[in-house]
Amino acid sequence: MAGDTLTSSEYIKHHLTNLTFGQHADGTLGIAHTSAEAAEMGFWAIHLDTMFWSLLLGVLFLYFFKKAADTATTGVPGGLQNFCEWIVEFIDESVRGSFTSKNVLVAPLALTIFIWIFLMNLMDLVPVDVIPLIAGWFGIHFMKVVPSTDPNATFGMAIGVFGLMLFYSIKVKCLSGFMGELTFMPFTSKNPVVQAIFIPINFLLEFVSLIAKPISLALRLFGNMYAGEMIFILIAIMYNAGAVLGLFGGALQLGWAIFHILIITLQAFIFMTLAIVYMDMAHNEH
Amino acid sequence: MNINLTLFGQLISFGVFVWFTLKYVWTPIMGALEERRSGIADSLSAAEKGKHDEELARQHAKEILLEAKNQASEIKAQGEKRASEIVDEAKDEARAEGERLLTAARAEVDQEVNRAREQLREQVAKLAITGAEKILQREIDAAAHKDVVDSIANQI
Numbered sequence: 001m002a003g004d005t006l007t008s009s010e011y012i013k014h015h016l017t018n019l020t021f022g023q024h025a026d027g028t029l030g031i032a033h034t035s036a037e038a039a040e041m042g043f044w045a046i047h048l049d050t051m052f053w054s055l056l057l058g059v060l061f062l063y064f065f066k067k068a069a070d071t072a073t074t075g076v077p078g079g080l081q082n083f084c085e086w087i088v089e090f091i092d093e094s095v096r097g098s099f100t101s102k103n104v105l106v107a108p109l110a111l112t113i114f115i116w117i118f119l120m121n122l123m124d125l126v127p128v129d130v131i132p133l134i135a136g137w138f139g140i141h142f143m144k145v146v147p148s149t150d151p152n153a154t155f156g157m158a159i160g161v162f163g164l165m166l167f168y169s170i171k172v173k174c175l176s177g178f179m180g181e182l183t184f185m186p187f188t189s190k191n192p193v194v195q196a197i198f199i200p201i202n203f204l205l206e207f208v209s210l211i212a213k214p215i216s217l218a219l220r221l222f223g224n225m226y227a228g229e230m231i232f233i234l235i236a237i238m239y240n241a242g243a244v245l246g247l248f249g250g251a252l253q254l255g256w257a258i259f260h261i262l263i264i265t266l267q268a269f270i271f272m273t274l275a276i277v278y279m280d281m282a283h284n285e286h
Numbered sequence: 287m288n289i290n291l292t293l294f295g296q297l298i299s300f301g302v303f304v305w306f307t308l309k310y311v312w313t314p315i316m317g318a319l320e321e322r323r324s325g326i327a328d329s330l331s332a333a334e335k336g337k338h339d340e341e342l343a344r345q346h347a348k349e350i351l352l353e354a355k356n357q358a359s360e361i362k363a364q365g366e367k368r369a370s371e372i373v374d375e376a377k378d379e380a381r382a383e384g385e386r387l388l389t390a391a392r393a394e395v396d397q398e399v400n401r402a403r404e405q406l407r408e409q410v411a412k413l414a415i416t417g418a419e420k421i422l423q424r425e426i427d428a429a430a431h432k433d434v435v436d437s438i439a440n441q442i
Contacts, residue, residue, distance in 0.1 A: 022290070039288060047292040054296060058303045065311040072318035088315050107316075108308035116303060147296075152289060156296025160304070 008237050015233050018047035019142040033141060047150055054147035057119040098276045101283035114272040120148040121225055121264030125257055128232045148225040158218035161275045169282040182206045213278055224267050228260050411439030
């Protein structure tokens with residue numbers, strides 16, 4: 001445990017701080033050594049741990065699926081190929097179920113979202129202190145190993161989905177159709193004057209619901225994973241509080257981890273399904 | 287927990303991953319799946335066709351067998367008919383031959399009877415002449431009385 005000399009609140013804070021690289025207050029570039037320093041770096045800083053783990057997991061996912069795709073034969077499939085095909089068919093079925101238009105991008109998008117988020121969430125099951133401890137041996141102070149507990153990661157993906165939504169909305173329905181959806185619904189009237197009054201009201205409602213989509217996508221995943229991580233950290237604090245509480249904490253951690261397997265899969269699935277549904281809404285007129 | 291450049295890093299990586307998945311993962315795997323699906327469909331339809339062909343062949347064989355059976359019984363009937371014809375012919379021939387032989391034998395018998403009768407007649411004539419010679423005890427001009435003797439002989 002890293003925090004023998006730390007108080008509980010310091011321990012938690014330590015675990016919730018990203019390895020931030022950016023410009024220090026004195027103008028030099030470097031890694032922040034305290035959370036305060038990290039916060040001071042502002043927008044023009046980057047979370048090295050989030051980037052490292054998410055890229056590593058993404059590359060891992062693509063490596064195995066590419067391998068399966070390369071060896072994909074029409075004959076009897078092998079183990080890895082079977083597994084990948086099983087996932088691909090599962091995603092394909094989900095997309096077929098919720099997406100009614102034709103777009104070759106949606107299914108690969110869903111596959112990427114599902115597997116990537118699942119792998120990022122899976123890092124939550126690694127005991128909270130293991131990787132930061134190993135990183136500590138190499139002189140790295142902060143290490144947040146679950147990229148999906150970083151809002152940057154979840155918002156990055158949600159904004160990606162949102163961008164695709166806007167792009168296909170405008171592409172399929174033209175700019176006028178898209179603006180029409182934003183302003184002429186849900187309240188309509190035959191009377192042009194009443195309709196003109198309705199436009200700002202409609203726009204307010206529709207705009208909020210439009211903006212709510214990526215924000216809810218990102219915050220749902222972030223919130224769930226952040227809370228889960230927090231519980232793991234709180235359980236980890238119990239290890240310092242004597243043998244009995246430590247044992248109890250071990251049992252709790254096991255139970256929470258088992259329950260968390262459900263959550264990480266479910267969150268990945270929800271993100272994917274909602275992304276498919278949003279893409280479907282972008283392709284269809286209401 | 288600060289929103290910073292990481293957001294763009296994640297956004298860009300996400301885009302690259304999606305592009306990579308579309309290009310190198312999803313398309314080939316779906317292609318392989320589709321190919322396998324169509325291969326299995328082809329095999330199934332080929333099997334169905336084979337079954338159908340077999341059914342047809344079996345029916346055809348049955349027809350040929352039936353025809354062969356019919357032909358065989360026809361040939362057998364013809365053979366039996368021909369055999370009885372041959373027997374009848376043989377019977378007729380035998381009967382005709384027998385009759386011919388009988389007729390020939392009868393003719394021969396008649397001939398023999400005639401010849402015997404002729405011989406008898408000659409002998410009787412000779413006997414009569416001899417008898418007459420003896421009775422008359424005189425020389426008789428055989429030539430002068432030949433017609434008389436002949437007439438007597440003929441009357442026998």
